[in-house]
Amino acid sequence: MAYLQPDREGKVYLPAIRAAKENGEKLVCLTAYDYPTARIVDEAGVDMILVGDSIGNVIHGYGNTIPVSLDEITSACIAVKRGTERAMVIADMPFGTYHVSENESVKNALRLMKYGGAEAVKLEGGRNRVDLVRRLVDEEIPVVAHIGLTPQSVYKMGGYRVQGRTADQAKRLLNDAKLLEEAGAFAIVLELVPRELAAMITRELEISTIGIGAGADCDIQVLVLHDLMGMTFGRQPRFVRKYADLRQVMTDAIHAWTGDVRSGAYPNEDESYGLTAETLVELENS
Numbered sequence: 417m418a419y420l421q422p423d424r425e426g427k428v429y430l431p432a433i434r435a436a437k438e439n440g441e442k443l444v445c446l447t448a449y450d451y452p453t454a455r456i457v458d459e460a461g462v463d464m465i466l467v468g469d470s471i472g473n474v475i476h477g478y479g480n481t482i483p484v485s486l487d488e489i490t491s492a493c494i495a496v497k498r499g500t501e502r503a504m505v506i507a508d509m510p511f512g513t514y515h516v517s518e519n520e521s522v523k524n525a526l527r528l529m530k531y532g533g534a535e536a537v538k539l540e541g542g543r544n545r546v547d548l549v550r551r552l553v554d555e556e557i558p559v560v561a562h563i564g565l566t567p568q569s570v571y572k573m574g575g576y577r578v579q580g581r582t583a584d585q586a587k588r589l590l591n592d593a594k595l596l597e598e599a600g601a602f603a604i605v606l607e608l609v610p611r612e613l614a615a616m617i618t619r620e621l622e623i624s625t626i627g628i629g630a631g632a633d634c635d636i637q638v639l640v641l642h643d644l645m646g647m648t649f650g651r652q653p654r655f656v657r658k659y660a661d662l663r664q665v666m667t668d669a670i671h672a673w674t675g676d677v678r679s680g681a682y683p684n685e686d687e688s689y690g691l692t693a694e695t696l697v698e699l700e701n702s
């Protein structure tokens with residue numbers, strides 16, 4: 417297994433996540449799906465890297481996360497693990513890989529850990545996943561739960577909308593969070609829920625909340641790297657703050673190179689290889 421390397425000092429595991437919650441220290445998590453971005457994210461000091469099934473949207477262009485396969489996440493995870501020294505690497509369990517039976521779910525999660533190099537797995541769902549979370553944790557698999565907007569339920573939900581707006585829905589989400597904590601999840605993603613609800617869940621749980629579109633009070637914030645970097649297309653949700661416009665940077669660079677090639681300015685002498693004068697003479701006389 418080529419990704420294996422000795423753990424460096426300060427490597428983030430579960431105790432570091434717990435300690436941060438106890439000390440009120442905010443942590444950060446970003447997605448990555450390949451070696452170079454994992455290296456950049458890790459070297460920038462991000463605490464957790466999620467090999468998210470958002471790979472389906474931002475890398476494969478599927479339009480949603482439903483088609484993402486275990487092989488795609490495993491392969492991305494291997495690359496991310498190679499590029500990561502300090503951050504905890506978490507792999508998303510794709511749709512269909514934890515829905516058939518507990519045994520199959522355990523097998524798939526173990527595959528992500530043994531072959532992918534994941535140090536934890538994430539799965540979507542509330543009370544319907546409690547038994548599975550307990551089983552995975554019993555098998556020494558660290559689990560991140562995910563409630564609120566669960567993109568793998570897109571066809572059932574009929575779109576991507578804020579969840580937990582009514583008192584009944586909010587109570588249900590709070591309850592789900594408590595059940596998942598009790599089952600052994602070490603953290604829980606709260607996606608697209610009102611900030612007051614996220615704050616309440618964060619206060620009531622001993623485990624860390626990981627917010628995305630859930631306000632500032634979550635213990636950890638997560639974003640999709642490509643959203644933050646301006647490498648996505650179409651309208652973005654209101655919680656996305658674009659910190660760079662890499663799409664424009666790349667377009668400008670490609671235009672510049674294309675122009676240079678067409679004008680003959682690329683490659684120049686320094687960017688190509690020459691023959692020695694003797695070889696050139698020999699060649700011309702032959």
Ligand code: KIV
Nearest residue numbers: 447468469470605638
């Ligand atoms: O797949 C993903 O990137 C996620 C985050 C948005 C939490 O699940």
